[in-house]
Amino acid sequence: MDTEHTTVLALDNIVAGYGAMTILNGTTFKVRRATITTVIGPNGAGKSTVFKTIFGMLKARAGTITFDGTDITNTTPRHLLACGICYVPQGRNIFPELTVRHNLELGGFAAPSSINIDERIEAAMVRFPILRQKADAQASTLSGGQQKLLEIARGLLLDPKLILIDEPSIGLSPLMVQETFDILKNLRAKGVTILMVEQNAKSALQISDDGLVLELGRTRMAETAETLLNDPRVGQLFLGGAMEPTAA
Amino acid sequence: MAAFIQLFVSGLATGAIYALVAVGFMLLWQTSQTINFAQGEFVMIPAFFVLWAIKILGVGFWPAVGIAVLASLLILGLLFKRAIVDPMLKHGVLPLVISTIALSIFLKEAVKDFYSSQAQPFQAMIPSEDLHLFGAVISSQSIFILLIASAAVLGLNKLLNGTRLGRAMQATAQNPSVARILGIPVERMIMYTFLINALLVALASLMISPIYLAKFTNGDTLGLAAFIAAIVGGFNQVRGAIVGGLILGVIENLAAAYISAQYRGAIPLILLIVVILWRPQGLMGRAEERTV
């Protein structure tokens, strides 16, 4: 592996699914420290399932997940937060009837008492001024993009080392998408690792270091983002069928 | 006018008790989808804890109240959740409904068989006196109940909105899976709501038993009142349950006086049916968001 980018997260042969349905059939990949890695793949490839499995929301039936050298397979979200991992799921995940400030605050619920939550909230509001403006309004009054910002800010409250972020751009205006991606780039600059699932593959890969292509629960390609961007097979993959001949 | 004020205030007092019971009922529904058909019996029981403690342990009234509150927390809170709700949740709503119906029969029969089937006099927490306000005679009990219930509601509000713990409980009710992602111990939060419910019903029991006397059938009307208050007010709002309870208490009292004493119980039921059909989300509630 690259010397300056050591592996921070590794999945080894993960099998997981819902009930009788198996979605992940031995997913294996590595994520390098302080990079943005984007997972792409057609619908049903198991992208969101990977995140749920990493974050202990779905039981891995086989395989191991390692974070910073320790085995974190099938542990609780609480433990993972303590390890420095946070998860921003797809869709809207705010508490609509709580105020913006209180939504933020709950991001620190699992924090040890040594951390001053109020200071962290203050810092988050400095970083995202819109949240200060709306601090005492119900979170449901925020626009879609603002809600996503709130979610990210909430996830960042504990200064995570690794962020799992699922489809951050869905339902956001292009301007908002740009802003979200800028935040992610800033985080990377500070040494945070980001693993992202994104449907908007092109723009996501443009800000990424690495890219992973998932298909039917398996890692199909693991390349640098640039390689993937220039690979015509990626486009074809989404439309099916044409991958085999060139891949061989 | 004096008569109206009198009826209104005493209705408000009963309504305040309904509201407490309805708030507890709704908290359980919000955090764990428990429709507690034994909620009425939960209000009936703590009074008998008090009587039992006085009779068997030979303690005075106030120590007995302490014991009763403790017993409520343990039995109606902890044990109820652990022994009945938890094992049943995976089976869905209907088996849990049936279980709580069975529980209500169990509690009722237990009191009847092991204590008494007769109505028992129950000491009020403060001596009863009549106060004269604007020409109306209002019992000190009513005022006391209103004060205590308001204090309880304010306290609960302070807990739910004013503390980090309370907000974590709200978060659990609003979106348990996200709460879990943030590391909120969802299970413990749900347990807290069961304990809060136990406290609320104990309080209601202590206030209503001096008026109705302690009797094993008290739960029948109280449970129904709590459902109605919760539904009329809106299932997803604490303040809805409070408003629902107060409206119910007042309407019941006024209807008994001005419409028909015999159909006193019918008015709230008709109100319930109309609200469910016309505004299923309740008067104060928001419509649940459509999931497509």
Place this chain on the structure above:
Amino acid sequence: MTPVLQVTNIRKQFGGLTAVDGVSFSVNEGEILGIIGPNGSGKSTLFNCVLGQLQPTEGEVRVDGELVTGLRPCDLNRLGVSRTFQLLQVFPQLSVRDNLILAGQEHKGSMGTRLLGARDAGLTEAANRMIEFFRLSHVADEKAGGLSYGQQKLLDAAMAFMAGPRLVLLDEPAGGVNLTMLSHLRERLQAINAEQNATFVVIEHNMEFVMALCDRIIVLAEGKVIAEGTPDAIRSNPEVIEAYLGH
């Protein structure tokens, strides 16, 4: 020739969000039309609007030239429009055969004859044929809930054909189905299409499946039709690739 299904300018708004934004298409008799598009492009909403599950904000739907917008799904079904759902939708407590009989019984007789007449509404034969056709004979008497996922998917599709529909709308028939089952399903669908001249509209994410099955494909993105053509044309259409990969 009148198209079997003609959808004109369907628009559906949820609050401020426009899920389907003026979609028009038509399907001719015996044709298999595919609808593809990235997640959230409005495919399922479009289906639900066409089938009366949702009331479209605007636009009209015609079956055989007749206006059917806003008709209830059961009435539409009796006009010969059948569908499957994205998620599994069989009746787990009924046997496979009963699932199929149910799918046909409302097309026969009246409420009265269904109460007083034959127990199977005279459909056992037809159900058995369908069971055979979809190769489910070995599980015909088992409860549908006990079947494997792939078998349930087959049953789900079989149910849509019980009443001999003119038009079948399939919502992700291949989702979650393994490869053997998949080719089996495709082959069955093509057989019905060839034998009975049945018309299909298919929403599908599995591109191999949809490209092999369909005569014509329309591509939806952000609630609008962005391309239409044969599978080969769609595959090499840069706009389509862009829709999937983002800009």
Place this chain on the structure above:
Amino acid sequence: MMDFLTSRAFKGTVFALLMVGLIVLPFFLRPFGLLLIAMWMVHAVAALGLNLTLGYAGQISMAQGAFVGIGAYCTGLMTLAGVPYPIAFLCSGVLCFGIGWILGYPALRVQHHYLAFVTLAFSTLVFLIMRNEEWLTNGIYGLTDIPRPILFGWNTGKAQDFYFFTLLMTSILAFCVWWIIRSPWGRAFVALRENPVRALSLGVDTRRYTLMAFAMGSSIGGFAGALYAPLVQFFEPNSFSLTLSLKLLLMVIVGGAGTFFGPFIGAATEVLLPEWLRIAQGYYLIIYAMLVMILMMFCPTGIIGLGERFISHLRQKKISSERSAQAEAMGQDKAGNNGGAGQ
């Protein structure tokens, strides 16, 4: 053996034995015993009706007791006024059919707990009317001296005669319910319960079937009431309070919702067992309530479900023992072959 337990022949045998037992029993029992068994049958009929609405069509109703009450008052009042019993009987069913149909409308708008509360409120309203409208119902004094029918010269006044009459009517009503369940309607009801959206897309007019499920279940409840009135010959509003509705609900679930025999078993646990379990005496209800809670915890499909689970458990055991026997035999074969090869 295990296959026999689920076979049609076995079910037929049990059914035949039960019928013979019910026919022979009166010659051995005292009038009180007969009254009890007749009570069981009447409750079973009411539960059969609720099972149609709740167990098959999946529409929760807490008003079945009210329909039994409406049926009983209708028959009681009419026969007291001199109307022949058969006409009163039919009127009870038709009246409940109509009211049940109307009660079905809320089910088109709301489901689950909301529907439970609407029906619960309805049940209590009916009770209040029975208690308060003295001009019609005689209020809290109830109806007394309800005559037992004379049919084609058969006077059912004596306990034994009335028992046979109840048995006959129960059999007819049970047959009707059985017929509905086995008809395409029964299938449509199950579809409505399991997946109304899919049912609708298959042409099932869920609206009409929902209303029908309520109307038919209620009318069976009304017929049960029409049998109840001449059986007890005296009743008052309290007989039909919310408690009866809740009891009927428990019977259906405890017996096994959505199964034909479930209501019979459920009614037996409520009506027969408490009288026969001498040890329990006054504490029966407490024990019963506890058993219900335990049953729901471990087997929410009721006693029938418990039985099915037991049978499938036996079958599994048999299969696995057969398998191991087979494996053993194969193992010996192999050993034998190896031995042969070695020589």
